[in-house]
Amino acid sequence: MNQLLVFRRVCMCFLLFALVLQFAASPAFAREDTAVRSALADSIEKYLTDLQRDENSMGLYAGIAVYDLTDNSYAYRHNAERHFIPASNMKLLTTVAGLDTLGPDYQWKTELYLQGKVGPDGVLQGDLVLKGYGDPTLTPADLQLMASALKQAGIKRISGNLLLDESYFDDARLGVGWMWDDEPYGYSAQLSALSVHKNTVTLTVTPGKAVHAPPTLTMEPATAYIKVNNKVQTVAGRETTITLERPRGKNEIVLTGTIGLAAKPYEEHVTLEDPALFVGDVWKQQLLAQGIGLNPGAAVKKTVLQSGVPFYTHLSKPLGEVIVELNKESDNFYAEMLLKTLGAAQKGAGSFAAGSEAVADVMKRAGIESGYRQVDGSGLSRFNLISPEQMVRLLAFAHEQSYSVQLEKSLPVAGVDGTLKSRMLGTAAEKKLIAKTGSMSGVNSLSGYVTAQNGHKLAFSILINGIYKSKYARDLQDYIGTLLATYPEIAPVQGYQPEKEKTYALSALLDPLFEQPQAVGVTAGVLVKSLDKTGDEAIFYEKNADALFTPASNLKLLTTAAALIRLGEDYTFKTELYGDAPVAKNGVQQGNLYVKGYGDPSLHTENALKVQDGVSIEKIAAWIKQQGIKRIQGNLVLDESYFDTQRLGLGWAWDDESYDYNPTLGALAVNRGTVMVEYKPAAKAGESVSFNLLPKTTYVQIVNESETVEAGQENTFAIVRDRGTNTIRLTGNLPLDHPGGYERVPVEEPAKYVGTILKEALESEGVQFAPGSQLLVQPVPATAVKWKEFASEPLAEIVPYVNKKSDNFYAEMLLKTLGAVEKGEGSAAAGAQVVQEAVAALGGKTNFDMVDGSGLTRYNLISVRHIAAVLEGMAKQPTFSTYEASLPVAGVDGTLKNRLAKTAAASRLHAKTGSMTGVNSLSGYLTTERGEKLVVSIIFNGFVEDEDFFVKLQDQIVSLIATYE
Template sequence: MNHLLKRTGVWLLTLLLLLLLNAAAVPAFAQNAAAAADPLTANIDKRLADLTRDENSVGLHAGIAVYDLNEKAFLYRHNAQRTYVPASNLKLFTTIAALDKLGPDYQWKTEVYASGRLLPSGVLNGDLIVKGYGDPGLSVEDLQGIAAALKEKGLTQVNGDLLVDDSYFDDVRLGSGWMWDDEPYGYSAQLSALAVHKNSITVTITPAKQAGEAPTLTMEPDTSYIRLVNNLKTVEGTTSEVSVERPRGTNTVVFSGTIGIQAQPYQEDVTMEDPALFAAEVWKRQLAAAGITLRPQAKTAKTTVTTGVPLHTHLSKPLSELLVELNKESDNFYAEMLLKTLGATQKGEGSAKAGSEVVADVLKRAGVDAGYQQVDGSGLSRFNWITAEQMVKLLAFVQEQEYRDALETSLPIAGVDGTLKSRLQGTPAERNVIAKTGSMGGVNSLSGYVTAKNGHKLAFSILINGIYKSKYARDLQDQIAILLAQYPELSAPDGYEAQEPATYKLSALLDPILDGADQSGITAGVIVKALDETGDDAVWYERNADTLMTPASNLKLLTSAASLIQLGSEYTFKTELYGSAPLPKNGVLNGDLYVKGYGDPTLHTEDSLKVQEGVSVEEIAGWLKAQGIKRINGNLVLDDSYFDDQRLGLGWAWDDESYYYNPLIGALALNRGTVMVEYQPGAKAGAAVQVNLLPKTAYVKVINEAKTVAAGEENTFAITRDRGTNTIRVTGNLPLGTKGDYERVPVEEPALYFGTVLRETLEKEGITFAGSGKVSVGTVPAQAVKWTEFASQPLREIVSYLNKKSDNFYAEMLLKTLGAVKGEEGSAAAGATIVRDTVQSLGGPTNFDMVDGSGLTRYNLISARHILSVLEGMSSQETFGAYYDSLPVAGVDGTLQDRMKGTAAEQNVRAKTGSMTGVNSLSGYVTTPDGKKLAFSILLNGYAKDGKTFTDMQDQIAIALASFQD
């Protein structure tokens, strides 16, 4: 008994010590009871209120937290528990975790191995291998040093190949949700465990001496691994307009635009595919420069080292030194390499996922164990969601750690260096604020430390989303930083009184739904308006109605409304057929056959890919056969010039490219830009998975490596497409008993897809082509003869499918059609201008950003009030019937078929859905039991445990509206 008591006493004492240590490691976060009356609160609140009065800033929303590290209390909080996209502020999560787990003195190694014997003569009869371990700072000079060290060790000749090993990290080259149009630029460089020059080259553009001539392009380091295409021209003046494009999946970089003859040389860091092979090319040059001879036929390739002793090991600079560049210059590449290093060293897997788990371990010790999402290390992804309070807790945690100084040394100093060099100069915050910045379209953040006037050290975080004009966000951050530097010597602002939140007819009904505990991290923009009432009384409810948010597919409400108004509900899309000559009487066309597209989204093949009536490839082929055409002694030319050649929407994610909802767009496109891959398990375990392609076309290549496995085994089946190609890979294991299914996969160059299938269909009908005849993209020449044209179904039918099924392809085709018919060109930008003009004509404000037609890009920023203005305006238009009928009906059809069944909303609510990671929306119409017609918009952004949290909120609101009696 005494032994038991002793053991119990020791255990209790140990527990008490652990609790005390934990209390020391994680500061208590008490709320300052007097905050409401504090001048700091009044000053910040006034600035936030002022922003709501300007159309250029009314949409921004901020999460702000200020914590006194001396008093262990919050001085200010505003939406501090809501989640925001943090941009580069996420680098603080990665940096702090790295310091915690690796230590400031951590160094990366790069090893050189020999696969054969190094003879006394200095000849290596075997391969020379360099293995990377994720050093983000490995430079050309470092490779020079490694080559020199090998020469000093006696290596003079390599009779094998030069191999590189980047297996320490996974082979996912880009971060989750990164945008394809960022890829050419250095800030979006691909990731590899062996990386040189941050996996990019620096291209310098120097103007020619005479206008009209091409400027000179040089690259550092010089390499044959990347091909530069110079479409630039030197022009008079001092300004430059340079665009950079690297077609997906290639190492060709195209420079277009102009550079002024008197302009300074222009520099751009550009990226590449498979950067470990780039490192091999650079390595090869350094070996030759060091006097180490390579056999002429020596190749560079990738390998994996499993055994052996390195000939040489190179060590990087310490982590603490590299962090200075990471945070002061906000270097994305360093942050991503660091995240994967954390995964490799702590979890045994060099992936962003494993690295994020390590960050989560550190955050948990800091008192943050849930309510956020991290998918990359730099903040470049818009899938990241954090709160200002979480950031402040982490910054407070750091103050109790030995590596505190290493973190603080790495942060930009206001008015002095890094990304804060030009900010806050000549203010009390200069040299006083040290903080990490973060910015991208619609996002701006600032988090760090400031020493207040009373000597207290404050941790702060300001996360701002929904930014229409970036100046207003930066000004707000700077104003708050100055206030904190003067704290507590502040006075309340003149003439400012805190405003009580407005109340509305439905406040008591809807507030509890939006204020639930599970919704604390979500920003909700909501507005409800009675269509048969006027004035202020017509607004039955609003909350954050002007806040600019990502709408997802609710943006289709604008695209479809503008299309119906501008084009008319009976508008039809045409597809024209031309010949080099009139229809031949003998059935032989001695010339080319032309097909010109005008954006018909319904062109299809007569198989399972058909979703609407309209023009089919078979119909076109049948018409030609009916005209007696038997042979074409020329080419099949596809004219898709009605639209521009931008195939993907700006801001679409690279890792969505294999999925049907991310199609490529062209004026002549077939089957919504996709093919269908049907699949089912083989007859027995071990057999190949059965695959069928629709349409049966040679335009795509299907490589089937998938195997059937026993029932109950893990299903790893996947269908992907090699980037920038029409090669589809079917991989993984499909268990017996799995129900057969299909995937639609997008294809490259929609017009060539259409043309290839048309030619194959013509040949099946007995219409032959000359052996030299090609399928190509071109334009219909002026002398060509129009044979006929085919017309689609009316627009009202097309809009119905668009909204009921939330079809991205249809929406993008309509947007470009608006630009072509009513604007300057068939582009998304021109179409968006027409949509904006339409919103204005309906009485809505236009201070929103619209970049695509479907809502797939996260560049779109719009408010619930904008959307409601369209819903309200459409209710008085002639085309309202078609618009209203196009919307999904709750519990009946479309994307609402399975929602709100058995409630007052069933067969009543007609609304457009929208969902992406961290985004969910529902906007439309509902009728109350006493016959009141309401329009509503619900936009939800932020982190939630699952999508059901979002849809439950929306359904509860919709049901409440459908049940409400005034």
């Protein structure tokens, strides 16, 4: 027996012993009796096999666990240990933890304090304080009752201010990885310990009384805290095409579009910024409605109450009742407020992290020590990862607890209510299946309980990711749910034989790598194909080759390939100058100066922000000076109309907005949409951290709240940008022994940024603007006179920068340029359409989702087969040498400079990397030691304790392939 086999057996024995210990405090879990349950397994496996034959469903991959709670054994498992994004199934963890630690009878309180004495005239000589403890159910009617209590106590006027205490929770308003484009909608409401009406207003737009008549707009609760700009028009018919927008960081709502004269009213729950102040506005209205007066100068502001006895305490409904709405209606706000309450009550900190720690304590009691990731309470974040087996263990644990009745009452019932009201109607599962649903783009889940035909109770979890068409995922869940309701009376599947797993030339080498214990939670897609062979002989290895994964930056392979094919290697980006008249000969230019952008990603200033040659702001300013212009009498007008005004990619995370990899986009942008902040410790401790801004511009404001501390102390220095603004804050402590560094920070409104630094550059060159001149963003008029066209470096120089540096800004500008050139629409959607057309022309299929050009959004879903088809197709294109040379080279440059340096793959692998939390990818070209040219695509999605394992596993795979003979 060889040493490796002995080692594996020892590890297995240790693992089994550890599992026995782990599950000692949880329900006993036994292996499934495959002989007894073969009909169930065959039925599900055949259904899954059939799904893989349909192009609309072949990309999905599922994890399924079914556990018989009556005889304590598994009825079925399929990929049950793999980790999946669970969507709203995460609410099960939050709910069970809430019931377990707080109890079904727990009630949230909201307290009212009087700071001062009430005189005989009914005037409170002091402030009125409202303190919240995270009640998610507080309503304007509850505040009315509190105001009424004041009135009944004889209070007629408040002489001081209305103070609001939300300190029971931290100030993180949104969850980790929540997406900016979800923010206007009620399911992504901001959080505060002091909240009302789920921190939303309900807008209702009712058609006008005639075509072209303005529609009626109502808001509940009515508040001046939010401004609404209603541009909706009433038109003939029944259709409604209303678009709602709430600019990031602002309490402004813009409604555009049309509503049909015969249409039903349009209703939307819209979120807001800084919820406690919204509570203050609603609270103020309730006081006034009760006849309680306020002084004209009374302020509504925040405080932290230090002591006192509450005058009045409002209590919510018990938790056991609250979770009914939480789970049946899948209410994200309730779930997040419960999670932060758990953190505050159990860990002394009302935060997502502390709440997740409190949940983890309960998970440990359920026998789940670790091996999953929770970052929020609702499942809205795609950073959450859990396995079906872990979900079933939690359900089995909860089933044995005293609160199991309340938990089960909170779950939707198939064919009856909640999010399952319209599902499994008329099937055996109707009224017998209770479960939590969960759905997001590419994700669908269903976990809960079902009463089987024999009276046994089954706990189950069906987690599905990689969904191209959501119908197929729901149908799979409903099919399994119905089977379980008839269990064990399931008819055998006639003539079905499980497909034998295919083996390939590299199977013996690569398969063992995926059996490593660290890989148990990972779903891997791998395709290795020879460019020197044809047919089946060309396929060296496949694993989940059609599964749809989040690819991260491997998506840039598609964007750059399409750019080279559709635009050509010699394509250049232009930037144009116009005036209202030809260049004046007397040095005084009448009218406006216009600058029009066409998406040049390399436009720069001449400083450390420059990464490529091409057009600089200084070059433009110098040309204008060379024309003899000394004064411009009009405005500086910036034209960014070549692209749309969507500044961020759909699905980009709100908490990435201060980082350079999350740039703001526009057809006229400079320095990749960023400024650079260089920093270093001050000369001595106690002084503010020193900084330098590049370019030196008034476009951004630096607020330095940081401090230099003694050497060896903790480094807490951070650079963040206030959302939706150009205010950059330096915070925290920087030790004296820190070497210093720099960060690039994105700015808002990139065209205005260009205009500001161009104007500053012109003024430094002695070119002045008339007093009162403005920076305007609008199209160049048809009557303007073109002065000059500046050109970037050719695309053959641009593409290598995109791929070797994995630059998101460049990739997104390329995508929108593709849309503008090919479709007449400079949008990501139009660009993605062009890319899909290019993929089809290269011989690939287009049953994948592409939403941005860089891979930053988790909405993207693509398989390794799609990527390999692009790589293979590009190998036959005239631009192949440019394309291949643009990719990082293992052990040599780009994002592969420090990888595979001492392996057979060094210098032989040209590939694009990609990484995000829970995602890692590597795709490109590999020449083996014997000289065979291969296409390799590897994507990992899932959970590992140490994400360096993803890279190590990829490097193991590539190293083995490189030496294959």
